[in-house]
Amino acid sequence: MMAASGASPEGAASERDAARWVRTMFGRVARRYDLANHLLSANVDRHWRAHTVRRVRTVLSRSDARVLDLACGTGDLLLAMEREAKRALIGSDFCHPMLASAKAKLARNGFHSALLEADALALPATDETFDLITIAFGFRNFANYSSALAELRRVLRPGGVLAILEFTQPPNRLFAAAYNWYSRRVLPLLGGLISGAPDAYRYLPDSVQKFPDAPDLAEWMKRAGFDRVEWEYLSFGIAALHLARAGEPSIME
Numbered sequence: 271m272m273a274a275s276g277a278s279p280e281g282a283a284s285e286r287d288a289a290r291w292v293r294t295m296f297g298r299v300a301r302r303y304d305l306a307n308h309l310l311s312a313n314v315d316r317h318w319r320a321h322t323v324r325r326v327r328t329v330l331s332r333s334d335a336r337v338l339d340l341a342c343g344t345g346d347l348l349l350a351m352e353r354e355a356k357r358a359l360i361g362s363d364f365c366h367p368m369l370a371s372a373k374a375k376l377a378r379n380g381f382h383s384a385l386l387e388a389d390a391l392a393l394p395a396t397d398e399t400f401d402l403i404t405i406a407f408g409f410r411n412f413a414n415y416s417s418a419l420a421e422l423r424r425v426l427r428p429g430g431v432l433a434i435l436e437f438t439q440p441p442n443r444l445f446a447a448a449y450n451w452y453s454r455r456v457l458p459l460l461g462g463l464i465s466g467a468p469d470a471y472r473y474l475p476d477s478v479q480k481f482p483d484a485p486d487l488a489e490w491m492k493r494a495g496f497d498r499v500e501w502e503y504l505s506f507g508i509a510a511l512h513l514a515r516a517g518e519p520s521i522m523e
């Protein structure tokens with residue numbers, strides 16, 4: 271399936287518009303984001319994040335590994351990784367209200383990770399800074415997927431790990447039809463009621479539909495200079511976890 275080159279919310283005429291729409295939308299739902307997430311997924315989202323932590327445990331166990339949870343939102347994955355690593359990591363997001371929720375949650379739970387307000391497409395980090403970058407349900411919202419992958423590769427050390435946890439299209443057609451009905455008909459109603467922002471929950475299925483499916487995303491990652499790309503479906507393909515290593519920079523770059 272041919273997919274969009276980046277998030278394209280209805281009415282956004284440019285990448286800048288798309289990014290602004292996404293940031294504003296998450297700002298509006300920030301206070302209710304966790305509640306909506308856990309209720310609408312029947313808590314399955316927690317299992318997906320826990321699984322992601324298990325898959326990157328080896329890097330987390332290295333005391334010198336520099337770890338960034340990108341598009342960290344309210345910080346659920348960041349917290350789970352800090353718990354595993356037993357040390358402070360870094361979370362970043364471009365939406366201030368989401369970071370404010372993350373900050374409060376970190377403090378409430380006695381965690382110490384640092385938070386940084388930054389756009390994933392222009393990270394304030396020098397080349398080859400990180401050993402691990404995780405992104406949970408953030409990548410799909412980036413205004414340009416190729417630029418995002420290039421930026422991720424730039425800030426990852428060669429051999430560094432990229433983990434992208436994201437919604438995807440379930441491969442089984444029957445299951446996909448049932449799931450699409452739920453996400454187009456039920457999700458906007460329930461999500462709207464819980465968060466007060468039905469447009470955010472109309473954008474969600476729309477953005478998943480436009481997002482590259484799992485095999486295509488793997489190809490995008492390879493083309494962007496990642497190797498050892500592997501991926502797995504989670505929960506019948508509602509979500510997928512992609513893992514890859516940043517390749518050595520080419521001498522032609």
Ligand SMILES: C[S@@+](CC[C@H](N)C(=O)[O-])C[C@H]1O[C@@H](n2cnc3c(N)ncnc32)[C@H](O)[C@@H]1O
Binds near residue numbers: 362
């Ligand atoms: C669906 S939330 C996911 C939050 C969190 N990772 C989680 O697992 O719950 C997506 C997050 O991506 C952030 N985001 C989207 N585009 C971004 C960008 N270009 N740079 C930084 N953060 C971005 C949003 O602000 C939002 O907090």
